[in-house]
Amino acid sequence: MDRSILQRFDLTGGEMLLNMGPQHPSTHGVINFVIQADGEVMQKAVPEVGYLHRGMEKIAEGMTWAGFMPFTDRIDYLGAMFANQGYAMAVERLLGVEVPRRAEHLRVLACELNRIASHLIGLGSMALDLGASTPFTHAIREREAINDLTEELCGARLTYNYARVGGVSHDIPSGFDARVKRFLDRFLPFVDEFDRLITRNEIFVKRSASVAVITAAEAIAHGLAGPNLRASGVDWDLRRDEPYSVYPEMEFDVPLGRGERGVVGDCYDRFVVRVEEMRQSARIVRQALGGLPAGDIQAKVPRKIKPAPGSCYAAVESARGEMGFYVVSDGGPEPYRVKIRCGSFTAMTIIEHKSPGLMIADLVALFASLDVVAPEVDR
Amino acid sequence: MTATRQCPARDYLRNIWNALYSTWEGMSVTLSHMYRRPITTQYPDRIAKPVEDRLPERYRGILEAEVDLCTGCQACARDCPIGCIDAEVRADPGSRQRLIHRFSIDIGKCMYCGLCTDACPSGALRHTQLFVASNVDVLNLVIDFVDEPRPVHKARKSEPAPTPAPRGSILAGRLARIAWDRPRDLPGDPRQRPVDIKIAIEGRDRPEAETDLLAEPMLPAAKASPASRAAIARLPRAEPAPADAPPEEAKQDA
């Protein structure tokens, strides 16, 4: 713990000062919380980040444009496809390259499968943090199917490195769409079973409904994005409102938090929004697979990528919100600057704001419902 | 949510009913799982077929290089972001033929991204389905595929393309030479780690850009369609900044 963080606390009252982390079963990764608590109720909880900083953005300055792609996998290892696509989009905009339609469909297919996988882990982890270990194992079991499918598609189960500047790296293997359809046929009944097991469980509802309510205005003021924002009632989804790739051709609903068991913007809404998003992603996968056009999977891109000097920002709707890549080129073979904007980092800022009056158990619920992944916070 | 002030008795009873019913529902789900077969793969000994045989064809396992097919273009070494491939190709001064002197891959540094296999034009460098190669000494993770200098392969239109060896056989042969507990050799060991990694961790000595890189307006991020403008207009306004925030001072300055 960095001593300077103690300046944020008023230590005259003599309350207990606790360190939750950086190694803790329920901080999702290496994050530290310094908590000032009076028994069970907290006065303030300040997150301390930086334990997982790997200097990604600095590493980018030493890599070639195409060579940085595998590193984007590791920004958020649960949503690697999104990072791949975001970075590829940014470089393609700088180069002025148009991606073939087949490649765009494959990117959407891969990204939506990845969204399902990421949400399964996020939901399972939230259930696990609140004490129910069985839904986590069921979610992991279903995620194995997606791991197997992506293993067939691009060769890896977690760090995909699937997108390339100008398209994707592999086309679908034979029999792939039959297997994806078999998975999808199984998946929607599974989500219903998951609902019966945990989403509608009264104890789970009582632990998460009306807990740590984030209003729409607060969410926007703190820069939340993705399911966290939509759970607070803000109708904003990059796939629909700032469309990219072939999302304009896809039909899907954007679930919003409705406060059905509590107040709009509580932890339960963030859980339910993710469950609904999984169902919608399954819908998109069916459409992407069904309407796969013929064509190339990669556009013609020079061997040594050297975009003209300039800058560009490209954002994708990742499982954790808006993942944006701001790239600056100086005309050389390596990026001048790559800045990565992640949804989890901004989600950390709201924790200190919400913590006064919350119990430590509620802090666990809040943190799990925000679906924060530590590598995304620190890069 | 219905306000509790309306009818506390009804909420009380509804709480009890919800708790009992959802518990019953959850118990039936977990009970149903008792009747299903578990999905555990009892690796490594209680499985019917080795895992390596069940992996898909595109699986990005440990790399192997079939030097018989290598054209010496060194595209793999250039494309590798980490620099774990050391392909030393030199022209023989006498016969002017290009010889491959060393082709070694440091599988300890490799991150199995596949950029090198994408670049290889002849298919000499490929991923195998093997993934077990642990060793006690990190130097033993450098796998050499060339024992003595050999000429590069030149693809001729008259000859048919040579059939590649079975995937994984070359790597298995190379790994078999290295015992997992082969001890570290004394200084002067001819095995070396490949060239310095290209990542500039200390900071690059980069000259200042001659042009103002941000002089050009940023390329448009998204199509500002009427629909997206309408979506932006629908968003609720953010709360005003709290009283102790610095931006107020900035506003006063401006």
Add this chain to the structure above:
Amino acid sequence: MTGTLLATGGAPRTDLVGTLGDWAVRITGLSGWKSGLAYLGAMVVVAALLLAFVALFAGPVTWVERRVAGRMQSRIGPNRVGPHGFLQWLADGLKNLLKEDLVPREADPVLFRLAPYFVWAGMFGTFAVLPFSAAWIAADASIGILYVMAITALVVVGLIMGGWASNSKWSLLGGMRSAAQIVSYEIPTALAILCPVLVAGSLSTQDIIRAQGGWPWQWIAFHDPFCLAALVVFFIASLAEGNRTPFDIPEAESELVSGYNTEYSGFRFLAFLFAEWANLWIMGAVATLAFLGGWQLPGVPADVQAASILLNVAGMAVFVGKTSVLVLVIIHLRWTLPRIRVDQMMNICWKYLVPISFVCLLGAAGWMLVARKLPRAGVAASVALSIAGAALVLSLFVRARWNRLRMGAAAYWKQLT
């Protein structure tokens, strides 16, 4: 207790200590104050027998729990150590015993070392009055149930000691939470168990069982709907007493790492865990003896059962079977439900369980008054309630089968070779 130790004036012995002590006195011919030594020896022997039973239950029940948890989670559970992993508990116990004996430097030296034994003694003390069969009970105290309630309170002392003496803020929080939980839930436990006491008219555990019969409609659980509700209240409250999910806040892994357990390792940690697993038996046994008919065999009167060894064995099998079913239900609940927050736990105790148990007590008393006038209606109501209870249990299995049919028999999406 002492009244039954010494001369009983010819009344037959109902407890093992007394029987064994009498036999020892007869053999050794001691008299006067020295005969007390024979009874002391008998107590030691019976305690050793019970210790063996508790140890042989607490170990394998961890195996059952882990296998059941595994199957509920689509995985196997331990299966390497011994046939089907049956010796895993021996391996874990041995591992714990071989660990370094760590006492934190800042911890209170005496209290830290004593705490596990308080918890363990509070658990083991209850076995003195738990019956296994008609004639097999260590001590047939006339205050049996009261004694159980009292001695389990010793656990609270041990938990607070363990939490405070560890000199760690997280342990302290865990210790305080668990003390609050156990003390609060003593009330609904005691009130709920008063219903069978009322129906049976005695606090002694054997008397409560003798007041029931072997058939389900003769059990106290189905005597009237208030007693059925009292069973549910008692079951929930004893889950809280035993720190089981959904009430395992003191050991909430995701918040406190391990609560009061955090600083303990080796044998002391084993003692805490031992007490927790053996508590499962106590939860099941008290519910069985009070509500589910105990060791009563259907159609056999209790005196006949007490006389014959074979029927004693059968009665013990029945008792063990019923208790095991309840233990399996407790395990099932653990792997299904999430954890309750500490203030919600207090809420449930004081706002739901205590008022409901009061209502059950008054209702059971009122029902007894009415049933005395209309005995046949009472029996008919019991039969109806037992059919309803069986239907509830059956509905769980029907719904589970419906779940399985919806998802398909295969748990995995593709065929694993």
